[in-house]
Amino acid sequence: MNIYFGKAKDQDKLVEEYFQTYFEGLHRYAFTILKDNDDAKDAVQAVFLKLWEKRKEIDEQQSVKSYLYTAVYHYCLNIKRHQKVKDSYMAYHQPVYEHRNELVGKETHRKIMEHIEALSPQCKLIFSKSRFEGLKYAEIAADMGLSVKTVEVQMGKALKILRAKLFDIMMILLAWLFFKS
Amino acid sequence: MSNVESLPYELLGRYFSGEATPEEAIAVDDWMRTHQDNQVVYDQVAALWDSAVLQQRYQLPDKETALRELKYKWNPPVVKRSFPALKIAAGLALLVGVAAILMLQLRRQPEKTTLAMISRQTATDIFRDTLPDNSLAVLNSHSAIRYAPGFTDSVRMVNLSGEAWFDVTSHPDKPFIVAVGDVRVQVLGTAFNVKQSEEKISVMVKSGLVRMSRGDSSILVKAGQEGIYNIAGKELGLTGGAFNGNQMGYATRIFNFENITLKEIVAQLEKAYGIKVILENKALENCTMSSSFENKPIEYVFEVISVTLNVTCRFEKDKVFVSGAGCN
DSSP states (O other): OGGGTTOHHHHHHHHHHHHHHHHHHHHHHHHHHHOOHHHHHHHHHHHHHHHHHTGGGOOOHHHHHHHHHHHHHHHHHHHHHHHHHOHHHHHHHHHHHTTTTHHHHHHHHHHHHHHHHTSOHHHHHHHHHHHTSOOOHHHHHHHHTOOHHHHHHHHHHHHHHHHHHTHHHHHHHHHHHHHHO | OOOGGGOOHHHHHHHHTTOOOHHHHHHHHHHHHHOHHHHHHHHHHHHHHHHTSSSOOOOOOOHHHHHHHHHHHHOHHHHHTTOHHHHHOHHHHHHHHHHHHHHHHHTTSOOOOSTTOEEEEOSSSOEEEEOTTSOEEEEOTTOEEEEOGGGOSSSEEEEEESEEEEEOOOOTTSOEEEEETTEEEEESSOEEEEEEOSSEEEEEEEESEEEEEETTEEEEEETTOEEEEETTTTEEEEOSSOOOGGGGHHHHOEEEEEEEEHHHHHHHHHHHHTOEEEESSGGGGGOEEEEEEESOOHHHHHHHHHHHHTOEEEEETTEEEEESOOOO
16 A cells, blocks of 8 residues: 555546546446436445545556446445335436427337337337336346346347337437437 | 347346446446447447436436536545636635535535435426525426435535526535536525526526536626526626516516516516416507516505506406506
């Protein structure tokens, strides 16, 4: 540790560099678990706050990267556990953003739903349980009497088929997003 | 890697479903970076995933703002000194300095998680909310705020979308911050209005002083001034001249009507007082008048209107019926 003795400033800079490098990836990851942009941001900030406190002990890049992703993972799971207790949480989160994708929503949503309908029955059911009911793979597997691996394979299949069929819509959608930002 | 057959759909499925372990999340990010085509595939699957459900879409927050909020927490005095705004405004530096020292003392309190946030939102009505520090927030229609119960953090942070009026009680040791889009509006004790629209975020200050910041740049907005953040251009600036205070009338009930139509007057009063006004003769809409009201009872306001325009006003619960000959 004494390598960094008298180099506190460098360590401060280092934390900031890690933030610049990993913020986006960590935020996206946190969002996949929490499904909320603000909560995801809070999670990443909380993790960096911890890293800041431990900055004297930082040594090597590879371990910091996996530390950060792991810390975000555990922080988010913790938040989720609390969320389940707090029904009100969802109650206030949903409506605020309800109107958000109105423009892109209706038409694209309808087309996506059509293609989801066209998936094989098992594939459709698994995709719906994951995406619409927010069930964990393990829960879906238990519900349907399948292995988690099968759920995983079917989800991959659903994404592959949908992406292929919706390629044209995706282009319009991305153009719209680009235009918006 | 961009070979269609080798695309890691199963990994992406786990990632978007929120099932990915930290190692898998790293794998997804690394995969994305290895080839531009991979990034495209990722974006497509992400768009597909997002659009399947009509709920919150993924959006990367402004990184610099996030970093700044973080710096604010981890080391106020050292970090603050490097902000350009402080070099510009010596007076503000003193205020922030005091706040920073006090914050440092407060920092020992454990940070509460943002879990049990209080949230308020409006549909077509407006909503008056007394915040935990006795500050007043008035939400205009179709707006929402959320904040931590009791304001236990070292700053009083309120997240806003839409439009709201704030009359902030002074707590020099606890800065009051409104987070709206990419912009932060920081105050120590003042009354001001924040309005977010598609193209801009506007802050009209009635009294006191606020600082609007976005990323590393910031501006000071004084009483009587209006600060604007242009969302597309990502620029902060002040509008020339004074703003029209009637815009905040929904919250302040302070109106200065100068030769405007009864139709417009009535629309503003309906909002501010939560009443419905029925003009029984359509020709009344075009009548114009000038008058100012400072938080007067609604009965008084209509008395002035009836005398000025020679009309009759009749109250029935929260409805007001206005009758009389019209104007041309």
